[in-house]
Amino acid sequence: MKIMPLERRGISNSRIVFGCMGLGGDWAGSPLTKDDYVTAEKAVEAALSIGITMFDHADIYKRGNSETVFGQILKNRPDLRDQIILQSKCGIRFPDDAHPHRFDFSKSHIISSVDGILGRLGVEHIDILLLHRPDPLMEPEEIAEAFNQLRSAGKVRHFGVSNMTSAQMRFIQNSLPEPLVVNQLEMSLARLDWVEQGILVNQKAGTSINFADGILEHCQMANIQIQAWGPLAQGKFSGRVIEDAPDTVKNTAALVQKLAAEKETTPEAIVLGWLMKHPARIQPVIGTSSAERVLACQDAVRISEAMTRDEWYALLESSRGQRLP
Template identity: 65%
Template sequence: MKMMPLERRGISNSRLVLGCMGLGGSWNSADPVTSSHIRQAEEAVEAALSIGITMYDHADIYKRGKAESVFGQVLKQQPRLREQIVIQSKVGIHLSDGILPQRYNFSKGHILHSVDGILERLGTQYLDVLLLHRPDPLMEPDEIAEAFTMLKLTGKVRNFGVSNMSPGQIRFLQSALPDPFVVNQLEMSLLRHHWVDPGILHINQKADLKDSFPEGLMEFMQMENIQIQAWGPLSQGRFSGKESDNATEAEMKTAALVQQIADENETTPEAIVLAWLMKHPACIQPVIGTVNPKRIIACKDAARQAEIMTREQWYTLLVSARGVNMP
């Protein structure tokens, strides 16, 4: 299998990332972090490490900071673990407080303040990667560059990236930054398969653009050696055993097909769902959102399945998920 962009940059060779949004209990900031929440984090990290996951994804808003806090407790109890793993977090979203709406903020002051909070909650001196969480319409590249330069010079952040951004937005920001972005994190899965559409359905076709994906994004990421990370890659278990009252006919047929391929390959449905993403030449790196140890371990075989998945299987899964034939 090809080397991932992060691996080529010497940052990480972890084929999967553990997304930590599920840690820390409820989204109510008034609810305290308990010993059971810390134990949940320990078990999730243990399961992830057991299948070779060494990269962990956070954001300052996850459980309103509590996800990072419980992960920080895991690091505190295992001091040697920090140098064995890669930690990334995200900044830029203000959650609604009931008075003001949810909004985005890429101002220098907010970025610097947010990173200090992240480092304090995690109990670490640096982040391996910092991502700008969602595009801020008011973002100014020069101001962001000032913040990033300070974070780099003080050793608080080693690498930078973005999340949910288009090629145009990345070029706009990159024009003022001295260091290249190393990651762009996007929602991609067998359920949210619209990232395939621009290269097939938007060329000389009457495409349904209600779920459009930025034109040329996949090609741009590969040309710029930017790691594509897929959030939501397991689709909340829709294709790996979770029952849903509102599943479409296409989803039900695809779940059956995933199970069939998994049975034939003597593996798990989770591995097949992830392998479908990882088969792509862009070396997509799934960020699995489950913190259930059994489901984490069920993802173990994904990289091997990506290597052996045939083109025919890949297209069959795509057509099944789309619910209509290719043009």
């Protein structure tokens, strides 16, 4: 079995990432409650129990409360920090009375964001920092200055991006002495642009695909880990009520259930296994805060190895709602 780019770099062998966006109460940044801490602790323990050792954050998640509640878990378990990989993101700034919603890759914002992340998590360093969404005003030389300062200070060990094209990655990389190690993108059985981009070459239907050309190929050639956010497709194929859903969703959910029964596993494992079978060694970032649903993902690695080519294409064709060209 091929290993993941992050494992090849000696950073992490966690085949799945636990995404912490769902932890920390509401998006208004309301004071954390006892239930918020209990929910987070149960979800994190469930993740650890199935071999997940990588945890994904962002400074904006629940207005910082996702990192704060996770920081309390680390405080309660001091031994845990050395057993896991911590990843966070920065670069999105929410609007307020004086400012619009904007992206910010300025040196000062990147550095101050990391200081905030470290403070909320209660740690001295994070393992990976991602730039969250492309900033049209980004200057690679300034990003490099921020990265170099953070690395020299021992605050961040590795850097990556999220939601970026191969051209944007190359643009930033040109000014960096160290390689970008991650690109996080929305990918799932319900979000197929990343597959369609390659399938619909020289097809009229391909002109409507909104996924930049060459991302998968560039990341594979440059040993950049592709992480998939939203990999469970909000439960569309694994138990969510879908009475009003299109036939493609209903039919695919039925096929997922059939395969899960045949392979004696869960629908979540089928959905993730389909994504993980791709040769790019995609690393799903599961965003559920439900401990039960986290546990339902534990068989995904086995399914990714056991799923046949015919089964993979059957799921693809069902979800896309039409046969391949």
